[in-house]
Amino acid sequence: MENIQQQFVEIFGTEWGSMLFSFASNMTFIFAIVIPLLLGVAYLTFAERKIIAYMQIRVGPNRVTFFGIPWLRGWGQPIADAVKAMMKEIIVPTGANKLLFILAPVLTIMPALAAWAVIPFSPELVLADINAGLLYILAMTSMGIYGIIIAGWASNSKYAFLGAMRSAAQVVSYELAMGFALVCVLMMSRSLNLGDIVNGQQGNSLLNWYLIPLFPMFLVYLISGVAETNRAPFDVAEGESEIVAGFHVDYSGMAFTVFFLAEYSNMILVATLTSIMFLGGWLPPVDMEPFTWIPGFIWLLLKIAFILFFFLWFRATFPRYRYDQIMRLGWKIFIPITLIWIVLLGLIMQLPESIRSSFPLNIWF
Amino acid sequence: MNFQDILFYIFSAILVASALGVITVRNPIYSALLLVLAFVTCAGLWLLLEAEFLAIALVLVYVGAVMVLFLFVVMMLDINLDRLREGFWKWFPFGAVIALIMVAEISMVLMGKYFGLEEMPTPRPQDADYSNTRELGRLIYTEYVYAFELAAVLLLVAMVTAIALTLRHREDKRSPNPSKQVKVRKEDRIRMVTMPSEKKE
Numbered sequence: 001m002e003n004i005q006q007q008f009v010e011i012f013g014t015e016w017g018s019m020l021f022s023f024a025s026n027m028t029f030i031f032a033i034v035i036p037l038l039l040g041v042a043y044l045t046f047a048e049r050k051i052i053a054y055m056q057i058r059v060g061p062n063r064v065t066f067f068g069i070p071w072l073r074g075w076g077q078p079i080a081d082a083v084k085a086m087m088k089e090i091i092v093p094t095g096a097n098k099l100l101f102i103l104a105p106v107l108t109i110m111p112a113l114a115a116w117a118v119i120p121f122s123p124e125l126v127l128a129d130i131n132a133g134l135l136y137i138l139a140m141t142s143m144g145i146y147g148i149i150i151a152g153w154a155s156n157s158k159y160a161f162l163g164a165m166r167s168a169a170q171v172v173s174y175e176l177a178m179g180f181a182l183v184c185v186l187m188m189s190r191s192l193n194l195g196d197i198v199n200g201q202q203g204n205s206l207l208n209w210y211l212i213p214l215f216p217m218f219l220v221y222l223i224s225g226v227a228e229t230n231r232a233p234f235d236v237a238e239g240e241s242e243i244v245a246g247f248h249v250d251y252s253g254m255a256f257t258v259f260f261l262a263e264y265s266n267m268i269l270v271a272t273l274t275s276i277m278f279l280g281g282w283l284p285p286v287d288m289e290p291f292t293w294i295p296g297f298i299w300l301l302l303k304i305a306f307i308l309f310f311f312l313w314f315r316a317t318f319p320r321y322r323y324d325q326i327m328r329l330g331w332k333i334f335i336p337i338t339l340i341w342i343v344l345l346g347l348i349m350q351l352p353e354s355i356r357s358s359f360p361l362n363i364w365f
Numbered sequence: 366m367n368f369q370d371i372l373f374y375i376f377s378a379i380l381v382a383s384a385l386g387v388i389t390v391r392n393p394i395y396s397a398l399l400l401v402l403a404f405v406t407c408a409g410l411w412l413l414l415e416a417e418f419l420a421i422a423l424v425l426v427y428v429g430a431v432m433v434l435f436l437f438v439v440m441m442l443d444i445n446l447d448r449l450r451e452g453f454w455k456w457f458p459f460g461a462v463i464a465l466i467m468v469a470e471i472s473m474v475l476m477g478k479y480f481g482l483e484e485m486p487t488p489r490p491q492d493a494d495y496s497n498t499r500e501l502g503r504l505i506y507t508e509y510v511y512a513f514e515l516a517a518v519l520l521l522v523a524m525v526t527a528i529a530l531t532l533r534h535r536e537d538k539r540s541p542n543p544s545k546q547v548k549v550r551k552e553d554r555i556r557m558v559t560m561p562s563e564k565k566e
Contacts, residue, residue, distance in 0.1 A: 142429025
């Protein structure tokens with residue numbers, strides 16, 4: 001690294017050289033995050049189809065393989081799907097607003113990828129180690145809604161518009177519960193920096209993870225995360241049985257695929273955030289010899305895969321919520337629970353040290 | 366000119382252009398989206414001023430929540446440009462006065478050297494581990510706690526008022542009660558009737 005920086009300085013001069021070097025190294029880092037992420041999205045669709053198939057006693061995709069290798073049956077499916085999507089024509093409907101119609105998928109994928117900038121994969125492995133990391137994540141995820149609203153409006157179709165309206169109302173309502181759940185996390189860790197949040201969960205074992213003291217918040221966050229990503233059972237924005245496919249009914253080819261990519265990368269993002277904030281991020285479950293041999297980002301990947309499995313499991317298990325039930329769950333159940341929990345947590349944290357230390361089995365406060 | 370200056374000029378150019386766009390474009394949807402762009406670039410400018418908490422809060426609150434609802438409403442309205450232009454001359458004097466006040470304020474900021482700006486030295490850049498969020502929180506909850514709580518109560522009152530203004534009790538309204546629905550048992554809904562099988566005559 002040092003040598004490369006030296007060469008940049010020699011070629012471009014001191015100021016521009018170091019600037020160009022940091023630009024180049026950041027770009028490399030960004031590609032190192034985004035390309036595995038997109039591959040992960042491709043194979044998440046495959047995993048979804050396979051897992052749901054097994055839950056429903058089917059086999060799932062089992063035809064496309066790589067070079068005819070029999071034990072890889074089905075593993076070529078996501079690649080084949082991607083190639084097919086790229087070959088298709090993007091049809092712009094009559095009466096659609098062409099500029100916004102094309103802009104909408106871009107606006108959806110942009111925040112879904114940008115949020116990954118502050119995710120710590122291990123103590124050193126983080127692109128932007130900023131102090132307000134948690135706020136940045138909240139800001140980025142709240143911007144994803146624009147793509148959906150604009151897509152619904154620009155398509156000039158009633159079904160698409162209905163889907164966009166539903167999605168907007170749903171995402172705005174669940175964002176509040178999600179934000180309040182995260183307020184509890186940052187009260188425990190006393191920091192907005194994601195790396196510090198993971199470090200705050202350091203201890204002997206998984207009992208130190210925020211999952212245990214903040215268990216209700218974990219549930220609220222996970223369920224709000226499912227609602228935020230418009231996944232089943234909260235997928236009224238798509239609702240193929242009522243409004244065909246919701247906001248992306250008029251999209252085809254790559255434009256549709258970009259929405260698809262954004263949805264799945266948002267799923268992976270929510271799973272990652274859940275593992276960072278409640279499941280100890282890169283920390284091993286027990287701080288002992290055989291567990292600490294495995295590098296941190298493998299632990300993080302395992303936790304992400306565990307949470308992602310829940311997403312697929314929910315989809316295979318639950319029927320779709322009715323719209324008024326979704327709103328009731330968000331406003332009348334989650335927000336009061338989180339508000340009460342915040343006050344309770346604040347009271348516990350403000351108790352005098354002597355009382356707090358007298359709690360039995362207390363390792364968190 | 367270093368990199369930060371270049372960023373500043375790029376952000377300001379986009380900000381000014383999009384702000385002009387908000388008031389000049391015909392389509393209200395474009396106008397709302399340009400306002401979103403203006404907020405985002407403004408957040409970029411604030412980041413250059415090391416106010417990262419305020420910048421992200423601007424994106425989070427205005428872009429993430431307020432403008433979404435704005436777009437929501439604008440998209441559902443039936444937009445009639447002639448009706449929008451109707452009271453233009455009637456309201457023009459008010460608009461002109463507000464515009465003049467804003468121009469005066471901005472020029473007071475820009476021409477600071479005539480108003481004793483040299484008494485306020487340029488703030489020194491903070492260290493990398495300086496937490497803008499923590500400092501802001503400390504100030505809000507110690508020095509400015511009364512003002513802050515007052516603002517919070519004002520917002521709460523406004524919220525309650527808005528709900529109270531739109532709340533209407535309808536006599537014919539029927540809505541399901543989920544707790545009742547959950548409490549329902551088999552015995553409440555199903556009546557088992559034993560019917561002996563009959564012989565065909």
